C-alpha cells in the first residue's frame with residue numbers, strides 16, 4: 001500500500017455534468033482511507049498559480065446532483081511548457097500533494113502523464129460530454145448531455161408537427177458525432193450528420209420528399225458541430241438552407257451549443273462518476289499510476305494512459321512517426337480491433353436511424 005498523505009484533484013478542459021459527483025467520490029473515499037484531499041482550483045492553472053483548497057468530506061456535500069464543476073475548469077497553455085510544469089511540481093511539494101486525480105479529456109491526460117513522469121503519480125478520469133475518448137466506451141457527462149439534447153429536440157419536434165416544419169439542430173461533440181448520432185436515433189430524427197460517416201445529402205433530401213408526400217409533417221435533422229463545409233463554415237446552417245430550397249418544407253435552424261454542457265447529471269453519470277472516483281483512489285493507494293479509468297463492456301477498468309492516448313490517435317488517423325514503437329504487436333492489434341469495433345457500432349446505429357425513419 002502506497003503511503004500517501006494527500007491526493008490532489010482537478011477538473012480540466014470542457015466541463016461536464018457528473019464532474020462534481022466524481023470530485024465528491026474521490027474526496028470521500030480518500031478520507032475514508034485516511035488520506036487528505038487538496039482541491040486544485042481552475043485545472044492546471046490552479047496548480048501553477050498555487051490555488052489550492054483543502055477539501056474535507058463536508059465541503060463536498062450536496063454537489064452530487066449539481067452540474068458544472070465546483071473546482072472550476074480552465075485551459076492552461078503555460079502548463080504545456082517545462083517551466084509551467086516545474087511550477088506545478090513546486091505547488092505539489094509545498095502542499096504535500098503526493099498524487100493527482102485529473103478529470104477531463106485527452107489533453108488533460110497528456111498533462112497527467114507529464115506529472116507522473118516528473119514524480120507525481122497521476123490517474124486520469126474521462127470527463128467530457130463528447131464521449132470522444134477512444135479507450136473507453138463512456139465518458140462522464142455524455143448521458144446527461146444526450147438527455148438534455150433529446151429533451152430539447154422533443155420540444156422542437158412538437159412544434160414541427162404542429163406547423164409541418166423541419167428543424168435542423170446543431171449539437172456539440174467537437175470531432176465526434178456520438179451525441180448527434182444517439183440523440184437522432186432517440187428522438188426519431190430523419191438523419192444524423194456526423195464527421196465519422198460521409199453524408200448522402202441528395203439521398204436524404206429525396207427521402208424527406210418521399211416522406212412528406214406520404215404525409216409526414218414534422219422533420220428533425222441532427223448535425224454534429226464537427227461537420228464543416230469545404231470553406232470551413234458549419235455545415236448545419238448550410239444544410240438548413242438546402243433542405244428548405246429542395247424540399248419546400250419550411251425549415252428552422254437551432255444551435256444548442258453550451259446549454260447541454262450544464263444541468264443536473266443523470267443517474268448514469270452520477271453512478272459512473274462515483275465508481276470511477278473510488279477506483280482512482282484505490283489504484284493510487286495500491287501503488288498504481290499513469291492509468292485512465294475506462295468503462296469497457298459495462299465494467300470499470302484501468303487502462304494505461306499511454307496506450308489510451310495512442311489508441312486515440314490510431315482511431316482518429318492522427319498517428320505520428322514512432323507513436324507505435326513502444327507497443328507490442330498484440331497491443332497494436334488491440335488498437336486496430338478497438339477502432340474497427342467503434343466504427344462498426346457507429347455505422348450500425350447510423351443505418352438504424354435511416355431504417356426507422358422511413
Ligand code: ADP
Pocket residue numbers: 012013014044074075076077079080104105106107108109110111112114128
Ligand atoms: P481536454 O482535456 O478536454 O482534451 P484540452 O485539450 O483543452 O481539454 O486540455 C486541457 C488542459 O490539459 C490544457 O489546457 C493543458 O493545460 C493540458 N494539456 C493539454 N495538452 C497537453 C499536453 N500535450 N501536455 C501537457 N498538458 C497538456
